[in-house]
Amino acid sequence: MKRVLLFLVSLTAGATGALAQSSSFTRIADTTTAVPDGTGNFSSFSNALSVDSQGNVAFMENHGTTNNGVYLASGGNITRMADLNTAIPNGTGNFTGFSFFGNGLDGGRYIFRGNGANSQAGLYAYANGSLTRVADTTTAIPGGTGNFSGFGTGYVSGTNYAFIASGTSSQQGIYVSDGTTLTRIADKTSTVPGIGGSYSWSSQLNVDGGNIAFWGTTTGGTNPGAMLGGYTPGAGLVTLASTGTVVPGLATNFTAFTSPIDLSGTSVVFRGAYSGGAGIFTTDLVVGAIARLVDLNTAAPGQAGNFIALGSPNISGANVTFLGSFTGGSGIYLASGGAVEKIIDTGDMLEGHALSSFSLSENGLADGYVAFRAFYVGGGSGIYLTQIASAVPEPSAYALLAGIGALGVAAWRRRTRHAIAR
Numbered sequence: 316m317k318r319v320l321l322f323l324v325s326l327t328a329g330a331t332g333a334l335a336q337s338s339s340f341t342r343i344a345d346t347t348t349a350v351p352d353g354t355g356n357f358s359s360f361s362n363a364l365s366v367d368s369q370g371n372v373a374f375m376e377n378h379g380t381t382n383n384g385v386y387l388a389s390g391g392n393i394t395r396m397a398d399l400n401t402a403i404p405n406g407t408g409n410f411t412g413f414s415f416f417g418n419g420l421d422g423g424r425y426i427f428r429g430n431g432a433n434s435q436a437g438l439y440a441y442a443n444g445s446l447t448r449v450a451d452t453t454t455a456i457p458g459g460t461g462n463f464s465g466f467g468t469g470y471v472s473g474t475n476y477a478f479i480a481s482g483t484s485s486q487q488g489i490y491v492s493d494g495t496t497l498t499r500i501a502d503k504t505s506t507v508p509g510i511g512g513s514y515s516w517s518s519q520l521n522v523d524g525g526n527i528a529f530w531g532t533t534t535g536g537t538n539p540g541a542m543l544g545g546y547t548p549g550a551g552l553v554t555l556a557s558t559g560t561v562v563p564g565l566a567t568n569f570t571a572f573t574s575p576i577d578l579s580g581t582s583v584v585f586r587g588a589y590s591g592g593a594g595i596f597t598t599d600l601v602v603g604a605i606a607r608l609v610d611l612n613t614a615a616p617g618q619a620g621n622f623i624a625l626g627s628p629n630i631s632g633a634n635v636t637f638l639g640s641f642t643g644g645s646g647i648y649l650a651s652g653g654a655v656e657k658i659i660d661t662g663d664m665l666e667g668h669a670l671s672s673f674s675l676s677e678n679g680l681a682d683g684y685v686a687f688r689a690f691y692v693g694g695g696s697g698i699y700l701t702q703i704a705s706a707v708p709e710p711s712a713y714a715l716l717a718g719i720g721a722l723g724v725a726a727w728r729r730r731t732r733h734a735i736a737r
Contacts, residue, residue, distance in 0.1 A: 339701065340659070340699045340700070340701045341699065341700045341701070342666060342697055342698070342699055343372050343374065343393075343686070343698040343699060343700055344357055344360070344374065344386075344393065344698045345695065345696065345697030345698070346358055346695050346696075348393070350376065350384075351386065351393050351394060351395045352395045353376075353384070357376050358376070359376065359377055360374055360375065360376060360377060360688060360696060361374075361375040361376075361377035361413075362676055363377075363385070363413070363418050363427070363676065364674070364675075364676045364678070364687070364688055365419060365425070365679070366420065366678065366681050366684045366686035366700065367420045367421050367422055367423065367684075368421075368422070368681045368682035368684070369422065369423065370702070371387060371388065371389045371420060371423050372387070372388040372389075372420075372686045372700055373386065373387050373418065374386055374388070374698050375413055375414075375418075375427075376398075377413075383398060383399050383412060383413060384396070384398030384399065384401075384413070385397050385398075385413055385418070385425070385441075387423070387425060387441070388698075396425060396427075396441040397413070397427070397429065397439070397441070397446060398410070399411065401446070403431045403435060403437075403439075404439055404446045404447055404448040405448045405451065405453075406431050406437070406448075406451065407433070407435065408431055408432050408435075410429045410430065411430050411431050411432055412429070412430045413427055413428065413430070414427060414428035414429075418468060418470075418678070419468075419469055419470035419471035419472075419476070419522070419678060420471065420678060421471045421472055421473060422473070423442070423443075424440065424442045424471055424473075425440065425441040425442070425471065426439070426440045426441075426469035426470065426471045426478075428466050428467075428468060434452070435451065435452065436452055436465060436466060437449070437451025437452065438451070438466050438469040438480075440471070440476060440494075447494075449478075449492050450463055450466070450478070450480065450492065450497060451463070452464060454497070456480075456482045456486060456499075457497050457498060457499045458488075458499040458502065459486050459488070459499070460482065460484065461483050461486075463480045463481065463482055464482050466478060466480045466481075467479035467480065467516070467517070467518030467520075468518050468519050468520075470520060470521055470678075471522070472522045472524055473524070474493055474494055475492070475493055475524075475525065476491065476492045476494075477489065477490070477520060477521075477522035477527055478490060478520075479516045479517075479518055479519070479520060479529075485503070486502065486503065487502060487514075487515060487516060488502030488505075489501050489516070489520060489527065489529060489546075491522070491527075500546050500552075501544075501546065503515065505552065507536055507544070507552075507554060508552050508554045510533050510536040510537050510538050510542070510554055510557060510559070511535060511537055512534050512536025512537075513533070513535060513536075514531050514532070514533065514534075515531060515532045515534060516529060516530070516531040516532070517530065517531070517574055519575045519576070519677065520576070521575070521576060521577050521578050521677060522578075523578050523579055523580055524580070525547065526545070526546065526547050526578060526580065526600055527545060527546040527578075528543070528544070528545045528555070528576050528577070528583045528600065529543070529544050529546075529576065530572055530573075530574040530585070531543075531544060537559065538557045538559035540558045541557070541558055541569075541571050541572050542554060542555075542556065542557040542558070542572070543555040543556045543572055543576060543583070543585055543598075545578075545583065546600075547581065547601065550601070553600060553603070555583060555585075555598050555603070555605075556572065556585070556587065556596075556598065556605060557569070560605070562587070562607075563596070563605050563606060567590050568589065569587045569588065570589050571588040572585055572586065572588070573585075573586040573587075573588070573626065575627070575676070575677030576677070577629050577630050577677050577678075577680075578600070579630045579631050581599050581600040582597060582598075582599055582600075583597065583599065583600060583630070584596070584597050584628040584635050585597075585598070586625060592610055592611045592612070593610065593611060593624075593625060594607050594608070594610030594611070594625065595607075595608045595609050595610075595625050595628045595635070595637050595650070596608060597635070608635060608650045608655075609622065609625060609639070609648075610622075610625070611623065611625070613655060615639060615641035615646075616648065616656055617657055618642075618644075619642075620641060620642055621641070622640065622641055623640050623641060623642060624639070624645075625637060625638065625640075626638045627674070627675040629675060629677065629678075629685075630680065631680045631681050633651055634649060634650075634651045634680065634683065635649070635650040635651065635680075636648065636649055636658065636675065636685055636703075637675070638673060638675055641660075644660055644662060645660065645661055645672055645673060646658070646659055646673065647660070647673050647685070647687055649703055658685065658701065659687075659689075659701075661673075665689055665697075665699070666697075668691040668692070668697075669691065669692035670689055670690065670691065671690045671692045672690045673689055673690065674688040674690075683703050684701075684702055685700070685701050685702070685703060686698065686699070686700050687699055
């Protein structure tokens with residue numbers, strides 16, 4: 316589909332930037348879409364939704380025992396990567412189910428968690444039409460004892476696969492496979508930098524190149540409880556934030572962090588809560604400083620009040636997308652260049668559908684492509700793709716932007732609303 320980009324000029328105190336927002340939304344799949352190599356149409360989707368920098372979209376059908384599977388949309392075509400009729404690589408029989416949570420996609424290469432009969436479980440990669448095993452319950456734990464017994468969500472960057480996995484006797488850790496060698500990054504025997512004590516994790520992290528960011532919990536040490544951590548090949552493990560970290564601009568500490576966490580290069584975005592509020596923040600694996608992007612005192616674009624809830628942040632370059640709720644509805648938003656703008660909200664129509672809510676996974680943004688799930692009023696949902704971009708003008712353009720800024724904002728909003736409702 317040809318996309319026409321309409322440029323939005325945003326002039327904010329202390330920063331002048333321009334955001335470019337696509338006025339078109341491409342439907343990837345909904346309940347009118349036939350299941351490839353399956354029966355009938357898709358009927359339900361899980362939260363496992365990912366996009367890569369080429370605009371490829373991976374998603375999962377999650378409905379009973381008929382059409383469960385993982386699918387790749389690319390170039391207008393949908394390909395089945397695996398379903399309940401697919402043989403388990405290096406296993407016995409076919410898959411019996413797949414992970415509900417977001418899975419990694421990069422350059423058309425995909426990783427997902429699959430299960431089989433007799434307690435089979437593992438992480439599997441799809442590339443160039445073929446499935447391979449990354450790790451399963453017959454794989455020895457590097458630096459540990461015995462084999463893996465369970466897996467969290469898998470993530471991919473290039474040819475590197477990162478994941479959290481567990482073993483017997485409460486073993487748990489973060490591991491990376493390059494397709495040949497499996498390496499331990501951290502486990503429960505690792506000391507948490509700056510805090511002491513030991514790690515434990517949920518099922519989710521993220522990876523970009525060799526860099527990793529994760530959400531977890533510290534047991535023992537100076538600040539036990541929720542924490543955010545990271546890893547770079549050069550510097551090793553780092554603590555990004557904990558319940559001992561002061562919220563920027565406030566005389567109070569973080570009290571909680573919400574999975575998922577996302578990163579782009581060494582830049583990390585996360586949701587943090589504190590007494591009396593919550594916000595979306597950025598930090599860096601190397602620099603370490605924390606900055607607040609939006610919080611519950613931020614006006615919801617196009618609404619009379621502020622955001623009342625925030626979640627599901629994604630980062631790619633200078634762009635951050637997130638879910639935001641306001642009184643009477645919710646939407647997907649873009650924070651870039653010091654400005655916050657709406658991508659779509661529940662006041663819009665999408666292909667004739669009134670909208671009730673949205674979902675974003677931790678892999679929902681890549682190089683300007685945004686993939687999301689829209690829920691329709693009256694039931695049903697669809698998976699959609701749109702495209703955004705950001706740019707920072709040269710200083711010589713500031714005077715011109717100051718003159719046309721208000722006009723650009725008004726024109727963009729009118730055209731975007733018209734295109735959505737069409």
